[in-house]
Amino acid sequence: MICMHEESSHKYQSLDGFELGATLLEPASNSHPEAVVVLVHGITANRDEGGFYKNIAEALADQGFRSFRFDLRGHGESEGSMEDLTLYGGVSDIAATCQWLTHRLDDLKCIALVAASFGGGLAALYASCNPVWRLVLLNPNLDYAENWLQGTPNWTGNSLTSQASQQLRNQGWIYRGDFHLSRPMVNEAMHVRPADLMAKISAPTLTIHGTDDSMVSFNTARDNYQTSGNSKFIAIAGADHGFVVPGDEDLENPRTINYRKDVIEKTIDWIVKENDNSSR
Numbered sequence: 001m002i003c004m005h006e007e008s009s010h011k012y013q014s015l016d017g018f019e020l021g022a023t024l025l026e027p028a029s030n031s032h033p034e035a036v037v038v039l040v041h042g043i044t045a046n047r048d049e050g051g052f053y054k055n056i057a058e059a060l061a062d063q064g065f066r067s068f069r070f071d072l073r074g075h076g077e078s079e080g081s082m083e084d085l086t087l088y089g090g091v092s093d094i095a096a097t098c099q100w101l102t103h104r105l106d107d108l109k110c111i112a113l114v115a116a117s118f119g120g121g122l123a124a125l126y127a128s129c130n131p132v133w134r135l136v137l138l139n140p141n142l143d144y145a146e147n148w149l150q151g152t153p154n155w156t157g158n159s160l161t162s163q164a165s166q167q168l169r170n171q172g173w174i175y176r177g178d179f180h181l182s183r184p185m186v187n188e189a190m191h192v193r194p195a196d197l198m199a200k201i202s203a204p205t206l207t208i209h210g211t212d213d214s215m216v217s218f219n220t221a222r223d224n225y226q227t228s229g230n231s232k233f234i235a236i237a238g239a240d241h242g243f244v245v246p247g248d249e250d251l252e253n254p255r256t257i258n259y260r261k262d263v264i265e266k267t268i269d270w271i272v273k274e275n276d277n278s279s280r
Contacts (some may be wrong), residue, residue: 004028005061012100014073015092018084020098020149021077023047025057031064034109035133036101039069039269040094043085044115044178046076049116050251052260056114059268066105070097072119081206084175084216087122087144087188090139095130105167107174111273117141117216117241127205128197135205135227135266139241141216142198142224144189148176160186170186208263210239214247234266 006026014020037060039053047069048054057067072093073080097109111134115123120140127135141147149155154164154174165173173180182190200206207225209218218235225233236259240246243259251257 005058007039014089014096015232016089018073018093019048020070020073020079020080020093020096021059022068025061025067025069027061027064027066029064030066030155032066033107035065035112036108037067037069037112037114037134038094038097038114040115040119040123041069041075042119045077045116047071052116055260056096056264056267059264060271063268064152065271066192067098078213083182086124086182086184087125087192090119091125094126094142095120098130106188106234112136114138114267116139124198124201125192126201128194128200132201132203134271135201135203136270137205137207137221137225138263139209139213139243140193140194140207143193143217145193146220147216148189152176170280185242195220195255197229198224201227202229203227204270205236206232206266208234208236208243208266210236210241210243210259212238213241214246215241232270236263241259243256 005028008024010022010024011019039056041049042051045086045186053069057069060067071078071087072090073084075080101111102108112134113127113132114136116138120137121142121144123135123137124140124142140253152158167174168183173182179244207221209221211218222233225231227233236243239259244251244256245253245264248256
């Protein structure tokens with residue numbers, strides 16, 4: 001008989017009352033009951049990250065690790081609108097998730113975070129002031145002003161353009177791609193820079209970033225990956241945002257498939273090998 005991993009759906013409350021949706025994947029053989037890996041997705045995505053997080057979750061389960069992937073507020077099956085999402089609202093969703101898991105899972109002692117893009121910056125903010133066992137940042141947004149405001153039609157000098165300011169007054173948000181940036185989010189983006197807090201993170205931290213990322217600065221991630229604990233930076237040569245070949249929206253290019261396979265292997269190695277080393 002082949003033992004299969006067990007997947008279940010869950011609902012729980014954010015710290016400020018939004019209902020969040022999530023998926024827990026239990027390995028067929030839970031060889032690490034003391035740990036769980038929480039997956040934090042990017043903006044306008046959901047808990048599965050287009051299948052990427054499902055693959056990471058399965059790879060973790062193959063190694064005997066539980067994983068928990070959840071939808072940030074305003075995304076997927078979680079309550080809220082785009083305008084309800086702020087940086088610290090997202091951090092609070094991570095905190096609520098960790099609290100819920102701590103009370104829900106027996107024998108749980110440590111929580112690892114794997115976070116991508118927008119979620120990478122949130123995870124860095126959370127880990128800078130909360131205990132995290134392991135941290136993996138995938139093409140993380142460590143400077144929201146740089147990646148969302150500067151160099152766009154909404155920005156001039158050190159402030160919003162008059163047109164963008166008028167849009168905020170009229171409708172309460174401005175566009176950032178397909179996302180709606182609310183006034184609170186705009187203000188947080190101006191002043192909250194996860195890159196400046198990386199040195200406060202004590203968790204062993206792996207950062208992986210594509211050299212040809214067209215959405216989030218590769219240089220900022222490379223120049224700010226070091227933490228107060230063990231830290232490592234890996235560049236994926238030629239990869240665009242999300243570890244794909246530029247323009248490969250269908251994720252069918254063999255190079256895209258290899259990029260993502262490589263990132264998953266490096267992510268799992270960081271969690272598994274760090275765990276093995278810490279137990280000696």
